[in-house]
Amino acid sequence: MGRTDPAQGLLLHSVPPSPTRASGEHRRCGGARPGFRIPATVVGGDSASVVACAVFEAFTRKIFMLTIMHLAHSRSDRLIWLFEELGLEFGRDYEVQTFERNPETQRAPTEMKALHPFAKAPMLRDGDRVLIESGAIFEYMMARHGDAGLVPKSSDPDWPDYIQWLHFAEGSAMLPILLDHFQAAGLAGPPGESPLAAMAKSGMEQLFAYIESVLCERTFLAGERFTAADVMMGWVVEMIDFKGELGPYPSMQRYLKAIHARPAHQRAQRRAAQSAAAGTG
Known part of the structure; x- marks a missing residue:
């Protein structure tokens, strides 16, 4: 039986x-x-x-071990961070498989296409299932493996802001970031001079101002408690900092220090570095 x-x-x-x-x-x-x-x-x-x-x-x-398909310096960093926030143990509950970017295109390698036609990070393998899309993976993980208090209840006053910011990271926030990346790479003409550059600049300024205005009034994006939306959006603020454009935004600077101080974030950075050095988790 x-x-x-x-x-x-x-x-x-x-x-x-x-x-x-x-x-x-x-x-x-x-x-x-x-x-x-x-x-x-x-x-x-x-x-x-x-x-x-x-x-x-x-x-x-x-x-039953979960596997994160990881590219260095990519949005898959935050998936490792989520796993650590959920209390999953590296090497027991999950592993990280790191792929090297194509040196010419800086895109994901062809080996990842054997896992999924879109060949993008992050990917999550759970048994014989492979999932893509950061927001979907976040919801899947927290529904299947517990949310560790990172998700407000739907009756909580913070829940509407939580669900908005959870998906804002890969929605409204990502478009100006990608446009700026494309124009800076010269894909639409001389960097800083093309019509796309002007559109990207305007979008980035709007994005920065919006995040700053929210963090001026609260500790975290959905309220006074840290949530999974901060794991999603933390990468966006880190990207702004990486571009050297965080200077005029004191609330985002304070927020970045707060998320970097989290033990789970620090462990995730070590896991990603270890995996990259070893070539696999």
Whole structure:
């Protein structure tokens, strides 16, 4: 007899209960992913049971480990950050697979097309499923693996701002950033001189002013508590800082210091660097 776990689509076989334990009693192996238990008949006090537990842990890590497909200095940085904020353990719950950019185009390599036709980072592999789109991955992860308090309830006064900023990062904020990137690369004419350059400049100024106006009045973008929307939007503010354009915006400077001080952000930076140095997680 067995049952299919709806989250993974795998057949989990039951084991008859031990006569010395109450029916249905289970014990968790130390490294098994949350939500997975093995019957008490498999885990006991003898060495054979310890070995069985170790084998089970190795099996579940291999089957159920999440994999982030990562490009250095890309938006996939914030997915590693989210995983750390959610309390997922690097090397146990998730791994990072780093790909090198094409040296000529600076785009994702062709190897990523074997994973998904769009071949863009971030990608998330969960079992046999590969997801793209940062916002979708965020919602998927927090629905499947818990939100660690990073999502206000829909009845919370902060929730409308939360959901707006969660998607603003890849929506309204991204267009002027991309336009500015294209014009600076000379793809629309001499940098700073094309009609696209003027459009990008106007859009960037509007974006900066809007974020600054919100952060003048609150600690984080959705209110006084840190949320997953700050993980999404943190990358945008980091990009503004990377371009050297954060100087006139004291509230964004304060915000950037606050997110950089978070232990999960610091761990994520180390994970990304380690993965890049090793070539894979």
